[in-house]
Amino acid sequence: MKNVLAVFLIFCSLSVLAQEEDDKTIEVQEEENEGGQSAASKAMDATATQWSFQLAYQTMPDYYDDLVNGSPRRPGLDNYLQLRVVAPVPLKGLTILHRVTIRHYEDLSNGKTGFGNTEIFALLIPKAIDWGSGRAGIGPLMTTPGSKDVSKDEWGFGFSAAIVNNTGQWFYGLLFTQSWRSVDPRALQPSEDPNEEGPVDSNANPLGISPFLNYRFVSSGFYLDTADIVATYDWNTKGFYLPSGLSFGKVWVLEKGSINAYMEYRTSAVYKSWQGPALKTLFG
Helix, strand or coil: CHHHHHHHHHHHHHHHHHHHHCHHHHHHHHHHHHCCCCHHHHHCCCCCCCCEEEEEEEEEEEECCCEECCEECCCCEEEEEEEEEEEEEECCCEEEEEEEEEEEEEECCCCEEEECCCEEEEEEEEHHHECCCEEEEEEEEEECCCCCCCCCCCCEEEEEEEEEEEECCEEEEEEEEEEEECCCHHHCCCEECCCCCCEECCCECCEEEEEEEEEECCCCCEEEECCCCCEEECCCCCCEEEEEEEEEEEEEEECCEEEEEEEEEEEEEECCCCCCCCEEEEEC
């Protein structure tokens, strides 16, 4: 946890320094962005040039218990609490979008609780591909060690990429994340596959693909979207996992910001080739 806080403070310090040097540029860019994207749309857009703080709680009471390679599929996580902070730094030629995601949960397979691997990325969005109502970017990603009882006790490094767009009442896009573990083999711990006898060494974490589609109901502030789903592809087993779900919420636009409250339901749409846990029911 100390490592997570240290990294987050470094990111915040860099953000403050950059903002102090580019105050005038920030004001001009914010005025330009306001012309292409509404405040309600920004509240649901994690790539918008504004600070955001998300606190979410999810309960996962049911997992599929079908057979995988002759053994019952293992359960996953529950009592899931998440804090996500988005901290953009608008500069003259690009925006650096920092996002930090901290999670605490219980592993149902062993009953242990703790912090998961914290995910931090800095999405670089050049002004040339920021068209106001949408944008695209790519940047480095890092995951910090989590509690060894519920997650990987190691560092990971990789990249993130995103493209989003807003058209009328629709908001849609894709986010990709891919990380690898530390290049120092002495720091690596082999990942354990519950369907194999003994540990299976792997240098690549699954590829994460986050599609999202959001529809806003005119000016009421209410909206419906595809929830916070993350499809994953395992490079080792070639397994693919695709959750599905819906989220219903409302945005209140305030004078100097906005509030976005929502409820969601999620399940698994594609999971037969996936050797890990497969979610049956989630409420968030």
